[in-house]
Ligand SMILES: O=P(O)(O)OC[C@H]1O[C@](O)(COP(=O)(O)O)[C@@H](O)[C@@H]1O
Ligand SMILES: [Mg+2]
């Protein structure tokens with residue numbers, strides 16, 4: 001039987017593809033893998049522990065934090081703090097970015113931005129959730145103190161991005177700009193193995209993912225696009241199928257494998273949309289483009305947007321190129 005290579009072997013083997021390869025990025029990816037295992041274990045037995053339910057405080061987004069949001073945030077921060085590959089981190093669950101100023105971090109070249117637990121509304125009801133991460137080289141010089149500019153870089157500066165999906169199986173999917181690969185966790189062995197090599201969006205998609213409960217609040221362009229996908233047209237396989245889990249990672253993963261579009265547009269209740277540019281949209285946009293798809297805010301390429309705030313939100317149109325271009329057409333024609 002063909003032996004699946006482990007994530008560790010793959011990271012080392014592909015280190016050469018990375019211009020600055022000295023092993024720090026490989027070590028950083030391994031740290032994320034380690035923290036992911038710890039969070040995965042907690043999620044798998046969440047119902048048997050005190051980890052379900054709300055933590056009793058609000059995060060900077062004004063959302064009630066789930067205990068698992070806090071736990072996952074702590075696990076990733078402490079794992080990365082103890083391993084020295086990064087000089088700072090920003091998270092959905094932290095108001096401001098965190099500088100690691102211990103000596104072992106001073107010369108570290110990378111920073112991480114992350115959504116420790118994505119799909120929080122699904123935690124207590126056992127529906128798939130995830131972790132999203134985005135990695136940049138710092139702009140400030142090693143030895144200097146980390147500053148806001150290090151975190152407010154456009155998405156096209158990312159050196160790596162990915163997610164861990166805690167679903168029927170746990171899969172870590174990432175890119176360093178050389179394609180997208182997925183690794184399934186084997187709990188019996190305790191390792192991630194290459195299971196989804198060189199993931200590409202299929203040529204055509206037939207799935208649309210949007211919270212139609214917000215339909216009345218959507219811009220005209222989105223309303224017309226949704227009506228269009230629901231019309232009958234055998235030639236291009238409409239009506240499309242509606243699939244929406246409430247977890248970005250789960251909807252994105254399905255749509256990347258099967259072909260589809262995920263939309264979180266602006267709305268009268270969320271004038272800038274809901275998803276956060278730095279640790280939700282940028283990493284998914286990097287993966288999307290590496291997998292042959294397209295990702296915009298309805299008009300502009302997500303990866304070209306210049307961030308101004310850590311937790312800023314942007315409208316998000318992501319998926320098969322032709323599907324996103326069709327949605328953009330409706331947005332342009334109905335401005
Ligand atoms: O419930 P809504 O408004 O449709 O929003 C669902 C979206 O919000 C999110 O839950 C936001 O992420 P967090 O759970 O990390 O806050 C996405 O995963 C999901 O796609
Ligand atoms: Mg999220």
Ligand SMILES: [Mg+2]
Pocket residue numbers: 069092115116117118119120
């Ligand atoms: Mg989250």
